[in-house]
Each structure stands twice: as structure tokens, then as C-alpha cells.
Amino acid sequence: MEFHSDTPGKKEAIAMREKAIATSKNKPRHFAFSPRCFYGELMHSAVKIVTLLVLLMAHPSLSYAEESADSSRPISWFDTGKISFALLTFGVCATVIICTELARRGKPFYVRPIAGLLAMEEAVGRATEMGKPILFVPGIEDIKEIDTVAGLMVLSSVAKMAAEYDTPLEVPTSRALVMTAAREAVQAAALAAGRPDYYNEDRIYYVTDEQFGYVASVCGWMYREKPAACFFLGKFFAESLFLAEAGNAVGAIQIAGTAETTQLPFFVAACDYTLLGEELFAASAYLSGEPAQLGMLKGQDFGKLAAIILVLAGCVLATWDSISPRGKNTEGQNMPRRSQWITDTVLKGG
Amino acid sequence: MSKTVPVLIASLVGCLMIVAYFSPPLLPARQIAEDWFTIVATIAMLLGGANLCLHHVKKISDQEAGWGFSAVTLLSFFITIAVGILKVGVVPESEQQVKFAWSGPFQQEGSGFWWIYQYLFSPIVSTMFALLAFYVASAAFRAFRAKNVEAILLLVTALIVLVGQTRDREITSMFLPPPAEGVPTFIPIAFVTNFIRETFVTAGQRAIMIGIALGVVATSLRILLGLDRSYLGGDE
Numbered sequence: 001m002e003f004h005s006d007t008p009g010k011k012e013a014i015a016m017r018e019k020a021i022a023t024s025k026n027k028p029r030h031f032a033f034s035p036r037c038f039y040g041e042l043m044h045s046a047v048k049i050v051t052l053l054v055l056l057m058a059h060p061s062l063s064y065a066e067e068s069a070d071s072s073r074p075i076s077w078f079d080t081g082k083i084s085f086a087l088l089t090f091g092v093c094a095t096v097i098i099c100t101e102l103a104r105r106g107k108p109f110y111v112r113p114i115a116g117l118l119a120m121e122e123a124v125g126r127a128t129e130m131g132k133p134i135l136f137v138p139g140i141e142d143i144k145e146i147d148t149v150a151g152l153m154v155l156s157s158v159a160k161m162a163a164e165y166d167t168p169l170e171v172p173t174s175r176a177l178v179m180t181a182a183r184e185a186v187q188a189a190a191l192a193a194g195r196p197d198y199y200n201e202d203r204i205y206y207v208t209d210e211q212f213g214y215v216a217s218v219c220g221w222m223y224r225e226k227p228a229a230c231f232f233l234g235k236f237f238a239e240s241l242f243l244a245e246a247g248n249a250v251g252a253i254q255i256a257g258t259a260e261t262t263q264l265p266f267f268v269a270a271c272d273y274t275l276l277g278e279e280l281f282a283a284s285a286y287l288s289g290e291p292a293q294l295g296m297l298k299g300q301d302f303g304k305l306a307a308i309i310l311v312l313a314g315c316v317l318a319t320w321d322s323i324s325p326r327g328k329n330t331e332g333q334n335m336p337r338r339s340q341w342i343t344d345t346v347l348k349g350g
Numbered sequence: 351m352s353k354t355v356p357v358l359i360a361s362l363v364g365c366l367m368i369v370a371y372f373s374p375p376l377l378p379a380r381q382i383a384e385d386w387f388t389i390v391a392t393i394a395m396l397l398g399g400a401n402l403c404l405h406h407v408k409k410i411s412d413q414e415a416g417w418g419f420s421a422v423t424l425l426s427f428f429i430t431i432a433v434g435i436l437k438v439g440v441v442p443e444s445e446q447q448v449k450f451a452w453s454g455p456f457q458q459e460g461s462g463f464w465w466i467y468q469y470l471f472s473p474i475v476s477t478m479f480a481l482l483a484f485y486v487a488s489a490a491f492r493a494f495r496a497k498n499v500e501a502i503l504l505l506v507t508a509l510i511v512l513v514g515q516t517r518d519r520e521i522t523s524m525f526l527p528p529p530a531e532g533v534p535t536f537i538p539i540a541f542v543t544n545f546i547r548e549t550f551v552t553a554g555q556r557a558i559m560i561g562i563a564l565g566v567v568a569t570s571l572r573i574l575l576g577l578d579r580s581y582l583g584g585d586e
Binding site: 075076077079082086092093097142146149150152153157179180181184185188202205206209210212213215216220221224225242244248259261264266268277278279280282284285293296297 | 474560
């Protein structure tokens, strides 16, 4: 609200404004995250986090601090050996946050199409047409693994599509915490799709923590129910090929994604679409279509640029070392290779 | 509020983990956070056990397809729990211990729980794992069909790597002159296999791993800043 000196009802308006300010000061402030007031929330959460960190640091159970105090040694709050890695981490994080903010302000960013993600709606549609269920496996690890969290983020999008088409979605989990999170995600997706009745918690259940017990249960379900679409997104180990081959045998369209490089070949061989490594982490942002999240993907690209520069610098230095070795120092010892500057200084602590 | 508190906890613990990596005095706090996770996960195990029972009881009562397997699962579940908790077959390990079966460890060799693990669980898991060989063969058969130039390259590379790791690889050195005494036999296909694995495979894997690392950073930031809360059920 703007106030000008020549406004006829200036006094009243000022009085109203002061009253409004006083009322807002007395009102309890509700803390809520919303992308609309990003900086305010960021500051608010940062203050809380810093306060809690300080409280934790002051906690007497921190034995390291106690030992340091006893020995009257100054406490080193920062491991200086990791300074270059800390700077790299900070740089990558800062780039990602800057790109997010630019995207929020309306700067358009191009994000390359990912075939596996484009095929998700096709897979759900196919299951709807065939009148068969969809299977979603969020990996076999606990929710503390980032791959599992990425899988659950995609589950939210898949569940929303499935709810819109009213196609049954089966989510067997191998960890109880993942089951709880998956239920929350599917319930919210059903609500977002305007179909709260779609949510059926009996379809999201815990099987077992045991790797092959889980495989036996899921494969058995696949052979009995013959799902039309299978999603394997999360952390997988030896069970990846069991699941993918079972899905292939029942003729399901399969979309898989994992950050486990050793399991990627199995998924590539047995599934229709595979999200390779980083694509799994980009999936949620890509499917959400929110500018802020797409901006984060662009921020990753700058990180890749930094990695390319470091790789090229390493190659140049290694080639230089092989063409002209550095020889020996005055004490007769071999001088360190030039490329060691990258590994021992720039990437130290990583 | 039901979503704000978990997001705050996730942000706090996530920041603590990052800061503790660079700040040694915070390492005990990081350990505390990890202990909290273990406690929460243990409590969730009870939830998982209860859910397992309810799920299979429902399947049996509804006579769904495969309900017989549910019956076997429940039976095995309760028998294993009973044998473990009651420490069936456990004996005190030394004279100093109280002479009751309860004083010995439940996983003791010769106990009922040990027997179930050794003679039921372990063979079943080994059998499942052995099946992997057939699945690999089936997947390889489809993947290595020489449909185009890329598939032919893949097929040839796979054959080289496969033969290079078997005993038959020594056939490739039969046509070479015998090595001097004390010098190991040069096996060409083993050399090519190592070259492929150490150069092409490692380079490809590292490229993927760099992408994964950056993806992890971006995803973690989305979670720490509360931008993406779909894993918790989205916005309120």
C-alpha cells in the first residue's frame, strides 16, 4: 500500500496501517515452507538450523570437545585439509541455488528430453488399457539412501498418473520406513489427482528386509498378476536382474533407474527404458515441471562443466608429466607428479 | 505442520551431516543422528512386522491368488520368532554363566535359531542366487543379438571379456613362441580384456559416477531446502 502526502484520508490510512502492523506482530507466526517466499523461509530455517547446531555443539555429550577442553588445546572447528573440497562443494551448491532462483524469476532453461521419463505416461496408459496393475519397486535399501528418496519422488508422479486413470498401483517394499513414506506419497498423489478414494494402503506393503526373500515375493506376484507396467527406481543389487527378467517374461513395459553402476547393464539388457545414474535424480524435477526444480537441473550442468575442466586439466598435466618428468629435488628425492596437484590438492578430502 | 516438522528435521540432520564432514568436533553429533535413525528404523521394524501379518492374514481370509504362500510365510515368521525369543536349544557357554538356557546367545551354534538359519534359510537364499546364472544367460541372449553395428560391437566386446576371464583364454597364447624361463606366459586375450576393463569400462563408469554425484548434490539440496517434498506426500 502506497501513501502520499496529498491523500485525503492520510491520517486514517496511517492509523489503519499501524493497527495492521500491531495486529500482525501479536499474531502467532506459522512457519510453512512454500516456494513463493523462498528467501524468507530459507532465512527462517537457516536461523533454526544454526541455533540447533550451536545447541548440539554445546552439548556435554560431545566427547571430542570435552577432550580438547581437558587438554587445553584450541579446538579446530574446520578441517583445513578439506578446504579445497569444501570450496568445490560450496561452488556447486551455490550454482545450483543461483540457477533455481533464475528459473524462478522466469529465465527459460532447456532441459533435454529423457526417453524413460517421457515413456512413463505411456506405461501407465498401457496398463489402463489392458486393465492390469502397475508395479513400483523403490529399491531394497532404506530411506536414508538418496536413491530410495529419488525413487519415492518418482512414485509420487506415477501414483498421480495412476490415480487419474484409476489403475491399481502395487508397491511392495523391503523396509518398513520406506513403506510408510510410500503410503504418504501415494495418498498425497491421490488427493492431488482429485481421487482420494483411489488410495488403498493394502497395496503398499512391507515384504521383508531379506534381499532374496523380497525378490521371491515380488517375482511371484508378477507371475501371478501379470502387471502391464513395472517401475524399478531406487537402489538395487543382485536382485535387479531377477525383477527385470520376471517383468520381461510377463510382457510388461519396464522402466528402471538406479545409481548403482554395476546394476545398470542388467537393467539396460532387460528393460525397455533405463534412467542412467543422474537421470534418476533428475526424474522428479523433470516430471514436476516446476521452474525452480528444472533450474536445479541446469545448475548440475555447471557442476559437470567444472568436472570436465578438472578432467581436461588432469589429462594435460598427466601428459606433461609423461613427456617431461619433473626429475629430483635438491635432496635427491623424486618430485611429485604435476597431476598430483589435482588429486592431492584440489580434490583432497573428497 | 505434519509436513513442516519432518522437513525441518530432514534439513537439520542433513546440514549437520554436511557440516560434520568438514568440522571434526561435530562428528559425535553426527553419530548421535545416525543412532537416532537406527532407533527410528528399529521401531519401524515393529510396524513392518505388524503390516506383514495383517497383509498375509487378509490374503488368506480373502483366498487371493497365492494365499497358500501367505500361510507358509506366516507360519515360518511365527516359528522363527518363537525359536529365537525362547532360545530353543541354547546352552550356557561357560561355568561362570547362570545355568539357564536364557544366558546363552540366541545365535549360538547348535541352537534352534542357528539350525533354521543354517539348514533352511541359507540353502534357500543360495538357491535363489544360483538362479541368477540362468537369468544372466537369458538377458545376454537378448542383449547380444547382432541387429546393428552397435549390437555387433557389444557382442564382440562381450565375447572377448567373457573368454578373457575363463581358463580357455590360454588357447590364444598357443600360437606364440614359448616365453623365456621365469617370464610369465603372455595371454593376448587376457591383455585385451584388461585393456577394455581398465580403459573403456572405467572411463564410462567414472563419467556416470560424476553425473550421479552431481545429481545427489542437487537432490539433496532440493530436500534440504524443502523444495521437493513429494517423498513425504507433497505440500499440505
